[in-house]
Amino acid sequence: MTAEEMTNRALQHLDKHLRAYEASLNQTIADIESDYDQGYLDVTEAQWQDIIVLAGGIVQANTRMIHEASECVRTDGEVSGSLLNLLELANHFATLDFSMKPSIKQEAF
Template sequence: MRVEEMTNRYLQRLDERLRAYETALNQTVADIERDYDSGFLNVTEAQWQDIAVLVENIAQANTRMIHEASESVRADGEVSGSLLNLLELAKHFATLDFSEAPLIKQEAKA
């Protein structure tokens, strides 16, 4: 298998993963808004600001700020439901490995 083919396969898989994460993130944000509007989610003004910062930094793939904002959201109280889902997604975004080497090596073995 040529390097170009391996790279293209890797990029296709990465694109699929990122689209799935994007869909999950969009749904989670919608769930948070719905839960808040329905009165199921009780957050402070500070937590709302931290949530906004967290989502923004996920979109920008700013790992350091994802960690900081996640900790800030947790610091202001107990989290559960859709907010907990957001924090789990944030963890996934913060730990995505964008390096090609591991997957290209795996493709070469296939």
């Protein structure tokens, strides 16, 4: 397998995972909106702002923004349900390793 083929395979693998994260983020945001509309989610205005910043941090892949907004959401009130799912998704996304070296090494074997 050539280096170009290995790189393309690794990029396809990464793209697949990023699409899954995108779908999960979109569903989680829809769940948060639905929970709020149905009265299951009681958030403060500050939490809404932090939720928006957190979603933006995920979209921008801004680790610092993700960590700061996550902490703010947690300190402004109790977190559960779909909001907790968003925080878990944010935490997982913030710890992703975008290094291609491990993926390429695995594909070689």
